[in-house]
Amino acid sequence: MSNKPCLRVENLHVSYDVGSTGFLGKRRKLHAVNDVSLEIGAGETLGLVGESGSGKSTAGLAILRLIDVASGTVRLGETDVAGATRSELRALRRRMQMVFQDPYSSLNPSMTIAQLLEEPLIIHADIPKDERKAMIGRMLESVGLHAGYAARYPHEFSGGQRQRIAIARAMMLHPELVVLDEPVSALDVSTQSQIMNLLKKIQGDSGTAFLLVAHDLSVVRLMSPRVAVMYLGEIVETGPSGRVYDQPAHPYTAALISAVPFPDPERQRRVNRIILGGDLPSPMSPPSGCRFRTRCPFVMDICSKEAPPKVAVEGGGLASCHLHAHGPKLGGRSLNDFIRDKQIVSAA
Amino acid sequence: MSATTINAPAVALPPTSTFIQRFCRNRTAMVAAIILLAIVLIAVFAPYIAPHDPARSSLRAILKPPSAMYWFGSDDLGRDVASRLIFASRLSLVASLQAVAIALVIGMPLGLIAGYVGGWVDTIISRCNDALMSFPALILAVVIVGLMGPSLTNAMTAIGLVYAPRIMRVVRGSTLSVREEVYVRAARATGCSDTRIILRHVLPNVTGPLVVQATVLMGQALLAEAGLSFLGLGTQPPEASWGAMLGTAFPYMAESPVPTIAAGVVISVTVLCFNLIGDGIRDSVGRMRRSGD
Numbered sequence: 054m055s056n057k058p059c060l061r062v063e064n065l066h067v068s069y070d071v072g073s074t075g076f077l078g079k080r081r082k083l084h085a086v087n088d089v090s091l092e093i094g095a096g097e098t099l100g101l102v103g104e105s106g107s108g109k110s111t112a113g114l115a116i117l118r119l120i121d122v123a124s125g126t127v128r129l130g131e132t133d134v135a136g137a138t139r140s141e142l143r144a145l146r147r148r149m150q151m152v153f154q155d156p157y158s159s160l161n162p163s164m165t166i167a168q169l170l171e172e173p174l175i176i177h178a179d180i181p182k183d184e185r186k187a188m189i190g191r192m193l194e195s196v197g198l199h200a201g202y203a204a205r206y207p208h209e210f211s212g213g214q215r216q217r218i219a220i221a222r223a224m225m226l227h228p229e230l231v232v233l234d235e236p237v238s239a240l241d242v243s244t245q246s247q248i249m250n251l252l253k254k255i256q257g258d259s260g261t262a263f264l265l266v267a268h269d270l271s272v273v274r275l276m277s278p279r280v281a282v283m284y285l286g287e288i289v290e291t292g293p294s295g296r297v298y299d300q301p302a303h304p305y306t307a308a309l310i311s312a313v314p315f316p317d318p319e320r321q322r323r324v325n326r327i328i329l330g331g332d333l334p335s336p337m338s339p340p341s342g343c344r345f346r347t348r349c350p351f352v353m354d355i356c357s358k359e360a361p362p363k364v365a366v367e368g369g370g371l372a373s374c375h376l377h378a379h380g381p382k383l384g385g386r387s388l389n390d391f392i393r394d395k396q397i398v399s400a401a
Numbered sequence: 402m403s404a405t406t407i408n409a410p411a412v413a414l415p416p417t418s419t420f421i422q423r424f425c426r427n428r429t430a431m432v433a434a435i436i437l438l439a440i441v442l443i444a445v446f447a448p449y450i451a452p453h454d455p456a457r458s459s460l461r462a463i464l465k466p467p468s469a470m471y472w473f474g475s476d477d478l479g480r481d482v483a484s485r486l487i488f489a490s491r492l493s494l495v496a497s498l499q500a501v502a503i504a505l506v507i508g509m510p511l512g513l514i515a516g517y518v519g520g521w522v523d524t525i526i527s528r529c530n531d532a533l534m535s536f537p538a539l540i541l542a543v544v545i546v547g548l549m550g551p552s553l554t555n556a557m558t559a560i561g562l563v564y565a566p567r568i569m570r571v572v573r574g575s576t577l578s579v580r581e582e583v584y585v586r587a588a589r590a591t592g593c594s595d596t597r598i599i600l601r602h603v604l605p606n607v608t609g610p611l612v613v614q615a616t617v618l619m620g621q622a623l624l625a626e627a628g629l630s631f632l633g634l635g636t637q638p639p640e641a642s643w644g645a646m647l648g649t650a651f652p653y654m655a656e657s658p659v660p661t662i663a664a665g666v667v668i669s670v671t672v673l674c675f676n677l678i679g680d681g682i683r684d685s686v687g688r689m690r691r692s693g694d
Contacts, residue, residue, distance in 0.1 A: 117590060119586060119590055143592050146591060147592060150590060150591070151590040153583050158583040159583040159587045160584055160587075161587075161601075161602050161605075162606065163605035164602075164605075172588075172593065172601075173591050176591065176592050176593060176597070177592060222591070
C-alpha cells in the first residue's frame with residue numbers, strides 16, 4: 054500500500070429491493086454487497102475478483118454512487134462520496150470515472166468520437182473549443198488511435214478500438230480513480246493483452262488509481278499487485294497478489310485458483326483441484342454463519358453458528374475463515390499443506 | 402443479356418451501409434418518396450402550374466365534364482377543379498404538417514419525461530394518455546373543434562392534440578429501453594445532468610421509431626383534415642383543401658363524378674405514399690447501431 058489512500062471504503066452495504074411478496078406484502082431486500090471494506094492507494098491497482106453474482110460489479114458501481122449505497126462510508130481522498138448530495142456528486146464525477154465491460158454498448162452510437170471525448174470537458178471544465186480539440190487529439194494518440202478518427206462513429210471501430218475510446222473518455226479529466234468493470238472480458242484474447250498494457254502505461258503516466266473488477270484471475274494477477282476476493286457479497290480474503298495466488302488462506306480462494314487451467318496437460322493432471330459443488334446460494338437468504346459453508350469442502354460445526362472473524366495472514370492480507378482459529382488452527386498460514394494432507398484431490 | 406447475369410445473386414449491402422443506402426434499395430418506398438416529392442413540388446410551384454385562377458368562378462362553366470380547358474372538369478360554381486386541386490395541395494400538406502408538429506411538440510417531451518423519470522410521474526402521464534387514446538380520434542377532434550370554432554387552424558390543432566398521445570407512447574416506449582443502455586449509465590458516470598442525458602443521449606436514440614410514427618401520422622392527419630373539412634369543420638370557403646373539395650363535389654356526384662373521384666384519388670395516393678415511406682424508414686433504420694459487431 055502506498056502512502057496516502059486514494060479510495061477508502063468502510064463497511065459498505067448495498068441492497069436491492071426485489072418487490073414485495075404479494076399485494077401489500079413485506080418488501081424483500083437482496084443484500085448484494087455486505088460489509089465490504091477496502092482501500093486503494095494513489096496510483097495503485099486493486100483487483101476485485103469473484104464468480105458471477107458475487108457482488109463485485111455492484112460494489113464497483115456503488116463506490117461511484119451509480120447505484121444507491123445502503124450504508125457505509127466511501128471516501129475519495131478527503132471527500133465523502135457515500136453522503137454526497139446530487140450536485141456534490143456531479144462535481145465529484147470529475148475525479149472518479151468508470152470503464153464498462155462491453156465497449157459495444159457503453160459508447161452512444163449517435164455521437165462521434167470527438168463528441169464522446171469532448172463531453173467530460175464540456176461538463177466539468179471551461180476550456181475553449183480549439184483547445185478541447187487539441188486535447189482530444191492528444192488523448193486519442195495516447196490510447197494508440199489516430200487523431201483523425203475523431204470525426205467517426207463508434208460503429209466504425211473494432212471492440213478493442215472501442216475499449217480504447219472508452220478508456221480515453223474516462224481519462225479525459227485525469228481522474229484520481231477509475232473503476233474498470235471487466236475491462237477486457239468482452240475482447241479477444243489477443244486484444245486483451247494490448248488493452249491491459251495500455252491501462253498499465255496510462256496508469257504509469259497519470260498516477261490514476263484503478264479498481265479492477267474481474268472474474269479472470271490471470272488478468273487480475275497481471276494488472277494488480279493486490280487483490281480482494283469476493284464471495285456472495287463479502288470479501289473473504291485480501292492480500293498481495295503473489296501471496297493470495299500461491300498461498301491462499303481461504304478455501305474459496307484456493308478453489309478459485311485451482312480452477313485456473315494450466316496450459317501444460319502434464320502439470321494440469323498433477324494439480325490438487327478443489328471442485329466446488331452446487332451453485333452460489335441465493336443472496337436473498339444467505340447461509341447462517343459463514344456464507345461459504347454450504348460449498349466448503351472443510352466445513353465444521355462452528356461454520357453454521359458464527360460468522361468467521363478476519364484473521365491476519367502470513368505474507369500479508371486478511372482472510373475470513375474459521376480454519377485459522379478452529380479445527381486445524383492454521384493461525385494465518387496458507388491452506389496448501391492442509392489441502393495436501395486432506396487428500397482433496399481431483400480424481401484425475 | 403446472358404443467363405449468368407440473370408442468375409447472379411443480388412449484391413448484398415455491406416453491414417456498415419448507411420440508412421440512405423438501405424432506403425434507396427427499397428423500391429416501393431423510393432417510388433412513394435418520388436411521388437410525394439412531386440406532390441410537394443406541385444404545391445410549392447402551384448401558381449406556375451395551375452392553368453386557371455382557383456378562385457375565379459364562371460357561370461357559363463358550371464359542372465362541365467373534363468376537357469382540354471378543364472382537365473378534371475369544373476365544380477358547381479364553375480371553378481376549375483384541376484387548378485383547385487393543385488392549390489389545395491398547399492393547404493392540405495401544411496395542415497398535416499402543423500398537426501404532426503403539434504403532436505410532436507406535446508407528445509415528445511411528455512414521452513421522454515415519462516420514460517426517463519418513471520415512477521409516479523410515468524403513471525400519471527401514461528394513465529392520462531390511455532384515457533385520451535380510448536376516445537375515437539376523429540370524434541374527439543370534432544368535439545375540440547366544436548369548442549374552439551370551425552377553422553382549419555383549429556381543426557389541425559385538434560388533430561395534433563388527438564395524435565399527441567400516440568407520439569408520447571412511442572417515445573416513452575423507446576425511452577424505457579434506451580434508459581437501460583450502458584451508455585446512459587456511462588453518461589451518468591461521466592457526470593452528465595439529467596437534462597443533458599435526455600437531450601444528448603436518449604433523444605437521438607429514440608428518433609428512429611419516432612420518424613416512422615411521424616411519417617405515418619402525416620398520412621393520417623391528411624385523412625383527418627379531409628374528414629373534418631368534408632364535415633365543414635376544417636377549411637372554410639373559398640379556400641380549398643382536398644377534403645373540402647371532396648365535400649363540395651360530393652353532392653353533385655351523379656351529374657359530374659370526376660371532381661369527387663379526382664379529390665379522392667389524390668388523398669388516397671398521398672396517404673398511401675406517407676404510409677409506404679413510413680414502412681421504408683422503419684425497415685431501414687436501426688441496423689447501423691451495432692453493425693460493427
